Amino acid sequence: MLSSTLPSALAERWLLVATSISVLACALVGPKLIDQWRLYCIPIVAAELGNTEKRRQAYLAGSRKLYNQGYKKFQDSVFRITTSRQADIVVVSPKFLPELKKLSDSIVSMAAAVDETMETKYLKIETTVPIVPHTIKTSLTPALTRLNSLLAQEINEVLAIELPSSRDWAEVDVHEFLVRTVTMVSGRLFIGPELCRTPQYIDTAINYTMDVMAAQRAVQMLRPWQRPFAASRLAQVKKLAQREKKASEFLLPIIKARQEAAKSPDYDKPDDMLEWILDAQSKFTDECSQNIAKVQLGLSFAAIHTTTLTATNALYDLVALPDFIDELREEAKKALAENEGVFTSAALQSMKKMDSFLKETLRLHPATMASFQRKVLQTFSLSNGQVIPAGVTIEVPAVSVNSDPEIFPNPDKFDPLRFYKLRETAKDSGSVEGAALNQFVSVSQNSLTFGFGRHTCPGRFFAANEIKMILVNAVLRYDFKMPDGCTERFPNIEFAHMSIPDMKKLLARKIQDDLMFF
Structure with missing residues (x-):
């Protein structure tokens, strides 16, 4: 009797096991x-x-x-x-x-x-560093009111280094001049005066982004199954690691010197991102936020090249509109004269035509689609x-929102006063919100360059002030024009989702030594 029931019991058990496996497989795969x-x-x-x-x-x-x-x-x-x-x-x-x-x-x-x-995962870089957006929102943006004049002075000095001193026409590599300018000016607030103009910092801040993108492309050339084994041996990935090591070597002594100096009751605390991040470290114990060298590299990656691309696009747009340059000059002179020649927040806010012009540049020449x-x-x-x-x-x-004729009439035409007119119309109708939504830094369903929602770019206010001051300084002190034979703006180079200005040269000459208009 037992021998006859054993096979039946085993069969039932195996059936139960097989059914359980099938249910589990369906639950996982289904x-x-x-x-x-x-x-x-x-x-x-x-x-x-x-x-x-x-x-x-x-x-x-x-x-x-x-x-x-x-x-x-x-x-x-x-x-x-x-x-x-x-x-x-x-x-x-x-x-x-x-x-x-x-x-x-x-x-x-x-x-x-x-x-x-x-x-x-393969580049070993950090893209989510909690201390960075916190410090930008709570320290950098509120500090702009008091630091704008410092930024303007830095821009004034850097342009004197990077642009021709002659009053004769000379060729200018626009992207090269702007990326170095943005690097030094941003560096003044990011890392402080000790390093912002040193060749080490400039080279690292500019080329770190290039190294990251080269390493990313190299990894993506590998098949997915190869990446866990081969990515770390790629020359581009090794170069990126070496760049980070060298950055740590020259950044850490500055950090340690500040930490040591801070122990003194007479310490005159610097007013820059490095100091604000050091102050905030106790609130952010995650490993990423504690690595100040990597935090600084992350700031460079996020800020320098995006700001440079916008400024380059803007200068190309401006030179293609020579009559509008005079209009911007008059607006800037008036705004500065009303603020004792200082780039105050009020002066920048009153440059509404410049603001509109820059927003139109973003609309027609977005960095990504x-x-x-x-x-x-x-x-x-x-x-x-x-x-x-x-x-x-x-x-x-x-990019499709930007070129939608129902949102932006005649969308293919560059209208430098498009958003200025929208702001004035909204103002005349009593719509404060409507006027605000058409500013350079504004974000909406029709203006997505800086993102949307809780992760909207927190550094856009600093970038806006920086770009405006660079362009105003440039056009008030220099003439620019297209090379001989060129009458239209250089078209951007579009590849995949990117739109990049063609790195061509313009002609420039100095017309003024200072910006005193009162």
Whole structure:
């Protein structure tokens, strides 16, 4: 009897085990299959081009056309776009931004999107350093009112170094002059007077970003399965590590000297980011915030090249509008004269035409075609019922918003006073909010250069003041013009999601030694 029931009992047990395994497999694999199905239900832009590689090549050749095509076809919805990245990219209409910004970081994560894009796991760089946005918001931005005159003086001195002293026309490498200017001026507030003009700091601050991007591209050239084994041996990744080591070698003595000096009751505390970060360290015990050298490199990465690209685009735009230069000069002279020749916050705020001109530069020449990149960590639904599956990266087609004729009439035309006129119209109608939304630093569903929501760029106020002061100083003290034979603005170079000014030279000559207008 026992022998006859044993096989039956074993069979039942194995059936139970097999059923449990099947249930577990369904529980683990099922949601992933469902998410994959949800992803493939989202339409893909430029499907008519054929396979994935053909769409990828179209993206690399310049993604503006693809974003615009998808924006027009799926304006109230979402679409997929094939990029050069490994992640699946879902482009979301800007109409959903108010609801997207309410989602927690545990559902859609900017940090995870940046880390994935930058291959931080292999580059060993930190993109989320809590002490940085805190210090920018609580110390840097409030300090601008008292430090603007210091920045203006630094700009005045740096331009004297970087631009021709002759009153005859001379060639100027615009990008080179601006990147060095931005590096030294930013460095004055980031690292202080001890290092901001030293060759070591300038070289590191400028080239660290280049090293990061070179290492990122090198890692992405590897197949995903190769990266854990081969990434650390790449020459570009090793060079990046060496750059960080050298930066620590010249930054740490300054940091230690300040920490030692701070023990004295007579210590005259410097008024710069380095000191503010040192003061805030006790509140931020995470490893990233404690590594001041890496924090400084992160500041350089985030601020210097983005500010330089905007300033370069602006100067190219301005030189292509010679009549408008005089209009900006008159506005700047009046603003400075009313503030005793000092770049006060009031003086900068009254330069509304300059502000409008810069915002128009951002609109027509964005550094990147998309904004609001977020990694989706948990599947969620939009208000129209569409489901966005976990694992994808979402973004908003900022470039398409910028060129939407229903938002910006005659969008392909560069109108330097576009936002000035919008502000004046709003002001005349009594709309304070309408006037505010058309400022250079403003963020809205129609202005996404600086992001949107809780992770909007905190350093945009400093960048705005810096760019304005550089351009005002430049146009009041120098004449600029296009090289002989050029009558139109140099077109930008567009590759993949990027738009970069063509690094060509302009002609410049000195016309004035100082900025005293009172």
